[in-house]
Amino acid sequence: MDRERLSALLDRHARGEVSRDELLEALAVAPFVELGDARVDTHRALRTGVPEVVLGTGKTADQVARIAQTLAAAGGNVLITRVTPEVAAELRERLPGVEHLPVPRLAILRQAPVAPRGRGPIAVVCAGTSDLPVAEEAAAVAELFGNKVERVFDAGVAGLHRLLASLDVLRRASVVIAVAGMEGALASVVGGLVAAPVIAVPTSIGYGASLGGVAALLAMLNSCASNVTVVNIDNGFGAAYVASLVNRA
Amino acid sequence: MDRERLSALLDRHARGEVSRDELLEALAVAPFVELGDARVDTHRALRTGVPEVVLGTGKTADQVARIAQTLAAAGGNVLITRVTPEVAAELRERLPGVEHLPVPRLAILRQAPVAPRGRGPIAVVCAGTSDLPVAEEAAAVAELFGNKVERVFDAGVAGLHRLLASLDVLRRASVVIAVAGMEGALASVVGGLVAAPVIAVPTSIGYGASLGGVAALLAMLNSCASNVTVVNIDNGFGAAYVASLVNRA
Amino acid sequence: MDRERLSALLDRHARGEVSRDELLEALAVAPFVELGDARVDTHRALRTGVPEVVLGTGKTADQVARIAQTLAAAGGNVLITRVTPEVAAELRERLPGVEHLPVPRLAILRQAPVAPRGRGPIAVVCAGTSDLPVAEEAAAVAELFGNKVERVFDAGVAGLHRLLASLDVLRRASVVIAVAGMEGALASVVGGLVAAPVIAVPTSIGYGASLGGVAALLAMLNSCASNVTVVNIDNGFGAAYVASLVNRA
Amino acid sequence: MDRERLSALLDRHARGEVSRDELLEALAVAPFVELGDARVDTHRALRTGVPEVVLGTGKTADQVARIAQTLAAAGGNVLITRVTPEVAAELRERLPGVEHLPVPRLAILRQAPVAPRGRGPIAVVCAGTSDLPVAEEAAAVAELFGNKVERVFDAGVAGLHRLLASLDVLRRASVVIAVAGMEGALASVVGGLVAAPVIAVPTSIGYGASLGGVAALLAMLNSCASNVTVVNIDNGFGAAYVASLVNRA
Amino acid sequence: MDRERLSALLDRHARGEVSRDELLEALAVAPFVELGDARVDTHRALRTGVPEVVLGTGKTADQVARIAQTLAAAGGNVLITRVTPEVAAELRERLPGVEHLPVPRLAILRQAPVAPRGRGPIAVVCAGTSDLPVAEEAAAVAELFGNKVERVFDAGVAGLHRLLASLDVLRRASVVIAVAGMEGALASVVGGLVAAPVIAVPTSIGYGASLGGVAALLAMLNSCASNVTVVNIDNGFGAAYVASLVNRA
Amino acid sequence: MDRERLSALLDRHARGEVSRDELLEALAVAPFVELGDARVDTHRALRTGVPEVVLGTGKTADQVARIAQTLAAAGGNVLITRVTPEVAAELRERLPGVEHLPVPRLAILRQAPVAPRGRGPIAVVCAGTSDLPVAEEAAAVAELFGNKVERVFDAGVAGLHRLLASLDVLRRASVVIAVAGMEGALASVVGGLVAAPVIAVPTSIGYGASLGGVAALLAMLNSCASNVTVVNIDNGFGAAYVASLVNRA
Amino acid sequence: MDRERLSALLDRHARGEVSRDELLEALAVAPFVELGDARVDTHRALRTGVPEVVLGTGKTADQVARIAQTLAAAGGNVLITRVTPEVAAELRERLPGVEHLPVPRLAILRQAPVAPRGRGPIAVVCAGTSDLPVAEEAAAVAELFGNKVERVFDAGVAGLHRLLASLDVLRRASVVIAVAGMEGALASVVGGLVAAPVIAVPTSIGYGASLGGVAALLAMLNSCASNVTVVNIDNGFGAAYVASLVNRA
């Protein structure tokens, strides 16, 4: 409910086309559907330009399925993240046509064509094979949002030649998503090689002093490359979401 | 030295216009000026599209001045961050025409006009008066990089009406920089109100359990708004740098 | 054993109605029942005005059951928290009539009517569907203590309209319990919207930099709203307990 | 701007008493005074029932003084916390009649009588002499808000008899504020002795493993007494604020 | 090999009763039995006055059994700590007569009478029923070392009367072991009540901000009672070991 | 006020020698002197067998002086720890005859002879010259409490021969206090060399990853020698206090 | 692709023996095999003198097997670390002749003789039986790299005689690898006893305040012995790798 719509509404009220009660109702009513334990935001696409996504973490299979069904009823594409095998089974039963990608732990219901968008490709680069689930989550989500995605996987900084071999891919991207665990140095090195914004995703890959991804997170936050911003550990989805916003024409 | 220039160089070498020694030299020579204790990157603007900036932290007044002089000799605008009063005095003596902004702790030498750029304004919103030095650093840097900046200061979430009063400013921005210390909730609330990317800057403002800004940093990294990315604590410069990249036409 | 009762006791001793040994005994005897591995406090209701509660964490099913039986024998209502399925099974067998609520992980034996009490309703607001077990623990406990409870669930700050749609519920509450994981911003936003005390409950919902709820905990402790106090991570029971004390007429 | 006032405003608009532009203005205008670097909330007392307070932390002496002057112009009492000697000097010059309390680091401008309020006294108990500045901040603020305050100072748990000697004071309080550094055990012990809500304030007093008050903070959050809630380290003001809300008739 | 024995050895060497090679050998040989992956210290009792104990943590069932058998061959009593059910089964098979105590996770092979020792009883006090495994480990170990032990269980500080009811037990002990999780306040309170040394054992009981026992550990290290020292989290064995040393006549 | 004295008091009350009001008074009155901001415990020596000590940390020079004067009036020896030069100056002025030891930061007023006590000497061993202030605090305090003290300073584990050269001193001690910063390994090595209890004092000496003494603290808590207990970082006083208790005949 | 090879390549290009396209290709091509989700570095041995190793952590059994097969095809020896039973089963099926060492969790395919190398033996010393998996990983890897290895196991500092009994082994080593959990003191003690470099490996063995190996890690980083460097917790492989480099003739 922005200022312009409010102004229009008040005009119609002034002309008697909208009653005071209707006006109050319109001002108060929220663009969500009440499910009891969840309030599903069916207007989010309208407000933010990207379809609502169901974050699977911490929800029961039944909750995920009900929310997904509510969103599916609106006719758009539906994306569910952090899909466990249990949730996937539940979704396949209750959401016909849903597609399950086990590596990035995503479920997608495609009901509408995805229009290509974006000023250029989004490059997703990751440091090691172990970072693949997070990197692939970022790549698949960015594709679903209409972006062209180029993958550069297993290109950690200790084998710089593997990274430099894909330098042209990185340089022609309009945004780069850099995914790395352990020491997280990939973000700084990539940041220094490209002029585009780099969204860094620390992963929980590592052991001992990696502290579940905190080492990589701190490294990325302290990047000496000024074009780096950071999202939460393992948050491939968030990186793709922001990259998609940045890539908008 | 990118692939195209390498290709051209090799062509010229093949035609005998460039000797083998000259070629080797060209391949090895780095686009920086050696100052002994610093290697000043005079070609960075070329590579990344933004002028080199001198990060003042951890450098002596003499080091900052020498690096700034080297960059100034190249004729462009020069920006120095984290300028202490001592450094400012040194700069005023050795860099005629330099301008010192004490609140955001910046020094600027303007030698070239700043062309307006960017798809829209960058909004800089901060939670409290105490966050002002960081917020103003972000705002002043973004302006120096050619962006139109709109400031919304002292608009913390505990007085939501102060934030909502500036909702139109936030909504018309192409990027929002959200600066907050203490609990850092501003990033999530702003993230939910706008469709643009939000760059969150935690500040070290707070006491006790704020742990020098770590509380705000963690909050921002865990934002439930998907359009939020984060930079280091008090890193107003970094936020402006990325916002400027994102705002490019 | 407060000063008044001590005074009375001493009077009776002085009048010879109570022997020295009886007096010593009365002074030393503690109002608890010794179970060997537990000392069950059967007089707590007397001392604090709220029935004793069995905290299920860290106790074996047998220990929980024995303590609950001892308390049940006193005739009042008995509440057991953090009830695992194993404990629930044990309780159903040994405590006839016990009721098990799986979502908030509570078991309740109702043996006495609960008198309505409190100056007004207690509002329990939570940020996401995943916070529901903790929020529902707070709500159910507050109801068992005689309070009217109003629930506002899945109202996180990134969708501010969902929260504002329930603003009237929040404003008419005499105490608000705000339950949130991730960045925990809900406490500050709600704190700024109401005049009543807000009891913030961080939850362990989140991943990566949420550090098992520590991020939300720190955010809430640093709240810029002055009417916020905090309890331990996931401590819905504690929040309800204090809210109930505050709500007393 | 609550729902009732909105409804009234819309009625007046419908009757033509308020123009559309006036209505829009009323809806948008925020109850604050714009000072450039601060937005002073002059209506806060109206909204929350307690006067606005200037938190001195992180503000320059000039900023504190300007905000205080703005608030003073509204005619009520003004309270400034965390007042350094520099700020105190500035305030004495620019805010005639201001009173400076150096131990609790407060400045107070009394312009209106403080009406006694509250269901009973608020007890402020602290563990050691070193905790006095925080405890006295809590006590003085609670008094300024109209409460009767009873102080029990230097009553740490290692000398239990010093605490028990004041048991009657603690028991007749309607709220207890427990202030302690080091191991913070005072909160749990007091919590077990009284039926009233206990607001625990960890202090930064201690050394080594006290980690600047984090040890006491963690202890208080883990209190085995269910009537304890916690505020930030050294936050005597916040404790008094909430205690005052709880104590309202 | 202490100085006296060295002196005697050198005398015998001087008299020709011990050859140079024998002397060298005696100086080098260590009083342990090499098992390949373990070096079992069969002379420890001699050196330190307390029998060798097998710490079960991090060893395979086979390793524990082999070490225990080697120690058993020396004829003394053998104590194994942190005995998992798997290790217990292995021990029962290979170490006839071994006794398994499941609550404190101990296994004991009694082959020699335990002589009573100690200046007085050791009191073991714990805060809650959940702390029982650690408290019972301390108590059982202290008994095996020949001490008289008095148990005061479930006597947390939030129900001070339960603790004070056992005050005489605490006061007549020559050492007190205080076992507590959560906020660990028991150590300070007990420390203030007795004149004897108090050995504090934090336990990992708690949740959320207890951080696996770190909250209790920090509290105990910061105890305002000067007679408190601390051992590692859940280290009931270590507390009993030191208490036994302190209690020696 | 222990059970025996209570019993005697009640007898006298029964015989009419003590009135009810006198009895109540005796039960309530605490053995401390109220100074307003401090409650000075003049009976502590009676209760715990060791003179009251003024911990200087966090108190103003005036507070320290007033408390010391109150204790001095009782005629015994007075010990003040953590004495800054400012406090020392204040004490010299107001407490004639006070002695100031700058290295261990102690002030001592000797008014009574110190009777020798203890089963044997207390050895104080420290790792490096930098640990000397803490080690000397422990040594001087132990001496003031009547113990014979033997110092082994600058005997870190990286030069094991320096430690072993004093092995006989360590072995004949009835308690050892091991003081070390950095990696804190001294406690484990000494613990393995002696049969007596070892009280480990981590110091804040070190830099970087020593984290202000936390590294040494953690090492000492994890000691593989079972006869080691730990006190807070830099707490030389506490170590001496406990060592003195342990050393009692 | 080092400078010399580049120079030679350019010469051949200048002589027309290598076309411009071939030259470009040679400059760009990376010495790895693309497997889709992994880029296997078949030239690493050439670059660094040690065979490529497959780090098993975080990879699926299928990924490990495919990478191992690709490396095996090159004819050299292949080493896989952190081999779980599942991975071991997969490898046995797909990599005939592979050898599985369960204690150090290694798999080795021997296809080429290992030439003895190194200036002297590498000593691997560990503190306790529980540290054996990490110590044995270091020892076995060092042997596979051609070094002579001497093992000193279960020689913790609390039983110094067990360590000193192997002093000659330690002193004749050209590098020492010191493996310890808990307080990690072994590194400092060994560091002080030998002149050779000591590579310290903290292990995650311990409980409570060992914080998963962080205590030992911090201790080792703060070692007062200057010849100690540190690798990640449980990183036996890394220690052996560096020890092997240091031991090169």
Place this chain on the structure above:
Amino acid sequence: MDRERLSALLDRHARGEVSRDELLEALAVAPFVELGDARVDTHRALRTGVPEVVLGTGKTADQVARIAQTLAAAGGNVLITRVTPEVAAELRERLPGVEHLPVPRLAILRQAPVAPRGRGPIAVVCAGTSDLPVAEEAAAVAELFGNKVERVFDAGVAGLHRLLASLDVLRRASVVIAVAGMEGALASVVGGLVAAPVIAVPTSIGYGASLGGVAALLAMLNSCASNVTVVNIDNGFGAAYVASLVNRA
């Protein structure tokens, strides 16, 4: 006192050339000079092959001077680290001929020629100008120990061309010391570029989430390059010490 010398001593004792008392004395006497508060190790060069160094941290100017004088009397070169201006002044007065290097905070007394040693040069590479004090400490110490040192300063990974321009210097080094603050990525990148061992030195340079160097430390410990080991934050001396040992012929 190693085994061989012990054997010889025992022979002489057997032949009557050394009395039993002399033998005992020789076995006990430590090769250090007792200064009261320090035990100066004058035989360290003998034992470890490198001259004793005075670590300046935590010592008073007087202590440093006395220790340095004792060492100087032995005639070798003396190195003092972490020299503050105060200590430098004291040394200049009491140690004629001492040389003070302010940037690396070293003082050196050259009394003997430094023989060139080492298999090759040691390269010291640092990330930024701010890391210079630590890098220069490493370089100057390595030179004093007889090594040839090559410096590559201000070569952070965000400007990879600056690092690659010095690739030949790095590749011909027999050991590389990599010094970096902030994200510490330099260690991993250098580790991947060279075959030699890399000793990583995290520095405390950075702000906010660098946590005083902990971010760089964690990154280096998690390096994906296997040839990297780590020393304490800012420990340039330690890195040079180990590098020197590794570089020995």
